[in-house]
Amino acid sequence: MSIREERKQQSRQAIIDAVLQLSASGRAFSSISLREISRQIGLVPTAFYRHFQDMDALALDLVDQVALHIKGILHQLGQGYLYQPDAQTETALTLFFKSVDQRPQQWIFLIAERWGGSAVLRQAIAREIDFLIEDLANDLQRVESVQHFQHAEDLHVLANILINLSLNWAMNWISLGQQFEAEKLQQQQQHFIQQSITQV
Incomplete structure (x- = not known):
């Protein structure tokens, strides 16, 4: 990768990281503007279009x-839960x-x-979660x-429950x-782990 390509990749990732930071602060993607992203990472707004066609992209x-x-x-969580003993x-x-x-x-962004208010995001996330559920349902077929x-429908329901449980845990x-x-915090986290164990 050339220096120019590397810098372009860094700028692209900086845009993504800026949105994730804004999301973690409580902002909805639909309320974030291109100018706001550009200002946060020190890019002129027109530079955004070198990386993405629009906000939907x-x-x-x-x-x-x-x-x-x-x-x-x-x-990893599925492997640990499905293939390891209870201990x-x-x-x-x-x-x-x-x-x-x-x-x-x-995690905050996805959940x-x-x-959220962006139909593009809702549809894309729903599709990815469906893929996660399908992958786990296929794995479950090989679990004694x-x-x-x-x-197969029963395994799909179980996979759906486990994926959604994981998102809630996170x-x-x-x-x-x-x-x-x-x-x-440490005491509360340990209590939460013990509580989560009872759910699986």
């Missing part, structure tokens, strides 16, 4: 990037929540915009502990960090 790129990251995390469930959940802590902005499920975990100071 940016929205789709955001969903692709966020979904790819979350797909990897949920896959390992706490470990799998702890690793999952650590991954949420590492990139909370991506908030799932029901759910072989008593006789119909948002609640992030909320803990916003509600409690360091002193009480």
Whole structure:
């Protein structure tokens, strides 16, 4: 990659990161303007169009990037939950929540915009969540502990529940960090992990 291409990629990623930061601060994507993004990262507004055709194109790129990251995390969680003995469930959940802590902005964006004001985002996120559910349902077919499920539809329902549960866990975990100071946070997080174990 040439220096010019590398700088272009860095600028493109800076635009994406700026939107994620604004989203994490409570802003809806539909309320964020091109000028606001440009101002935040120090680009002239016209430079935006070197990277994205319009805000809808940016929205789709955001969903692709966020979904790819979350797909990897949920896959790890699924493997830990489905293929490990019960004694390992706490470990799998702890690793999952650590991954949420590492990139909370991506989780906030996906979860908030799932029901947000941008139709483009709602449709793209719904499609990605359907893919996650389908992938997990396929994995479940090879798991001995759910072989008593006789119909593919039943596995799909179970996968749907697990994916949505994971999204709820992530948002609640992030909320803990916003509600409690360091002193009480660790205790609250441990309590939440134990509570989550009972849900699976």
